[in-house]
Amino acid sequence: MKQSAEDPPPAPAPAAPVLALRNVSKSFGAVRALHDVSLSLRPGEVHALAGENGAGKSTLIKTLAGVHRPDGGQLLLDGAPVTFHGPADARGAGIAVIYQEPALFPDLSIAENIFMGRQPRRRLGRIDHRAVRGATAALMRRLGVGLDPGRPARGLSIADQQIVEIAKALSFDARVLIMDEPTAALTGAETARLFSVVRTLRDEGAAVLFISHRLDEIFELCGRVTTLRDGRLIASEPLAGLTADALVRRMVGRDxxxxxxxxxxxxxxxxxxxxxxxxxxxxxxxxxxxxxxxxxxxxxxxxxxxxxxxxxxxxxxxxxxxxxxxxxxxxxxxxxxxxxxxxLALVPEDRRQRGLVMEMSIERNIGLTGLGELRGHGLVRRALERDRAADWALRLRLTYHRLTDAVGVLSGGNQQKVVLAKWLATGPxxxxxxxxxxxxxxxxxxxxxxxxxxxxxxxxxxxxxxxxxxxxxxxxxxxxxxxxxxxxxxxxxxxxxxxxxxxxxxxxxxxxxx
CATH class of the missing domain: 3.40.50.300 (P-loop containing nucleotide triphosphate hydrolases)
Structure with a gap:
């Protein structure tokens, strides 16, 4: 049928996904972390990943980044099935992950951190420091920030370290950026600058997967959202017209x-x-x-x-x-x-560094503040330790597989409950x-x-x-x-x-x- 002059122009077809999961499942022993999950990341779009702690978000991210290989389903790159044998394969395919806490070499400069191991060389194999600094300055201009390429990484704020990680991803010609809780430790001004950088990348055609527990950030920055609950896909939909209450309902399964x-x-x-x-x-x-x-x-x-x-x-x-x-x-x-x-009891700000011993079991972490009560003849009485942990796990509705599991395998929310249990058990x-x-x-x-x-x-x-x-x-x-x-x-x-x-x-x- 011929279109009349009064008819609105047809909406452009969505771009083909650059990276996608199709019916992916992943288990760790008896724990099913992902069950039949699908996700599509399109160029020029910021896509949110939402869900409670333990919903499977971290497993999904690590599958995209080549850390985990799925037990079933497919990973598609530009529509073709692909297998990543490790993170290096994912990086080579243009996939970069920006974590909440960047890992830079503190005594090296920003430029050296970005081009570590692949610096341009001059004759006789010497590093071309001028070329490294120039390439870094060009990346910073592209991102709209004014960081000095020669400045040491030590002393940079978390926000600036994340900018360096983003610049490093761009230096690898990354087409997909996965941002895992990037604003958790940022001020409002730093978050606004980060969002400006993300929008720049989006407008240049990058596909961005944005993970945040802050719903206002998801609604401000993202165009679509995929919600996971208990390792299952609940919905993948546009954010336009979706309310915060409706998104919460999808995440927790109730009002x-x-x-x-x-x-x-x-x-x-x-x-x-x-x-x-x-x-x-x-x-x-x-x-x-x-x-x-x-x-x-x-x-x-x-x-x-x-x-x-x-x-x-x-x-x-x-x-x-x-x-x-x-x-x-x-x-x-x-x-x-x-x-x-x-x-007096103190639940510290950094639960991983100061609140828990990540390699120790759940029950041992909960018992650390009560060793005097749990000791008999100089040894910890395992039955008392186990009972104490089981009691507080029940009171705080802790989600876990076994109390003897390392606390590091728990989701962030459940780790926080363990820290609270550890201190409330002292009766402060x-x-x-x-x-x-x-x-x-x-x-x-x-x-x-x-x-x-x-x-x-x-x-x-x-x-x-x-x-x-x-x-x-x-x-x-x-x-x-x-x-x-x-x-x-x-x-x-x-x-x-x-x-x-x-x-x-x-x-x-x-x-x-x-």
Missing amino acids: LDDLYPKQDATVGEVALSVRRLTREGAFRDVSFEVRRGEIVALAGLVGAGRTEVAQAVFGVDRADAGEVRVDGTVLRPGSPTAAMAAG SVLVVDEPTRGIDVGTKAEVHRLLSASAADGLAVLMISSDLPEVIGMADRVLVMREGRLVAELPRGSATEETVLAAAAGVGGRAAP
């Missing part, structure tokens, strides 16, 4: 009643008292109290000193001045052992929890919030440090705001909004702290 299930609690006596705490170069003259039944949030911009205060309170770092009391007992500065004995008076839901999915996030709220309702005093403003507003009874190492505002629950907290953190308003 999420409340992401911030804050219970009413009776506020009791002061459990944690911090007076004029100072650590030179990190924070100064910080004073506050946390009462039983309270959740008090410590908020502020990155670098404000929040984590440093938490570590000094627990004794990981020794304060230069000031006093910390738990239930009236003055803690010895710089002594985590004294803090634990007094009833005060729980200091630093970034409790960073890098975990929305369903597990709701469970962690429920746990913190229920613990406060049972009389626990909770000091929560978070960069997630909705989490701060939704969970805290009071918000303490830090700026440049000082406590600058205290906002009760009724007055704390994202605007008031940000204003105080940025120094353009807020109510002065006592």
Whole structure:
């Protein structure tokens, strides 16, 4: 039929996928990580991969990157079946993975990191340093950033390290970029710059697979989303017209009643008292109290000193001045052992480096804080250790195969539950929890919030440090705001909004702290 002048032009046909999975399955022993999953990545498109921790996202990424070979199904490159025997094969096919925590050589320059092992050579085999720097500068101009090619990688922010990894991928002529939680440790400004770079790559025709637990980022950056649940494909669809609630339903398999299930609690006596705490170069003259039944949030911009205060309170770092009391007992500065004995617990920001021993079993990690109770005749009593771990695994709804499995095989959300179990098992008076839901999915996030709220309702005093403003507003009874190492505002629950907290953190308003 001939098209009339009034008819709209037909929509262009979608580009053929550059990389695709077709009915791929992958198992590890008795655990089915992927079951009959299909995915298509098209040039010029940012495609989101969504799902809870343990949904199979990491296995899918590693299959695309050549780390895992599928047990069934096909991997297609430009429509033709292909087998990757390792990551080098995937790189050679133009597939690059940008991880949350880049791995650069700190003592080498940016240019040397990008062209490591394949530097242009001059006569007699000498490295052509001028050509290396020039090629790196051209990559930086292409990405729209101003990093100096000769600058050492040591001291670069996580955001700049990720830019270097992206430039390295472009130097390999990568056509597919897989970005795994790239914004988890970035500030708002750094995230905006990264998104600008991703859009540039998209407009140049790259296919981008973007993985994030932050739904607002998915809706802002991506055109399509594929959702996994329990290793199965739930949907692959355009984001236009899809709501955040609908996406959450696909991820968790149910309506999420409340992401911030804050219970009413009776506020009791002061459990944690911090007076004029100072650590030179990190924070100064910080004073506050946390009462039983309270959740008090410590908020502020990155670098404000929040984590440093938490570590000094627990004794990981020794304060230069000031006093910390738990239930009236003055803690010895710089002594985590004294803090634990007094009833203080700390869930650190970095669960992998500071919260867990990744090679140890789940049950051994949970038991680490209670070795005195579990010991008999100088040895750990395995039955007590197992019972303790099984009890807390049940309470925290931990998803695992065997308690004797290494904790490193768990998803990020379940690893966070193990850290919480490890410290709650000590029966603390005060729980200091630093970034409790960073890098975990929305369903597990709701469970962690429920746990913190229920613990406060049972009389626990909770000091929560978070960069997630909705989490701060939704969970805290009071918000303490830090700026440049000082406590600058205290906002009760009724007055704390994202605007008031940000204003105080940025120094353009807020109510002065006592």
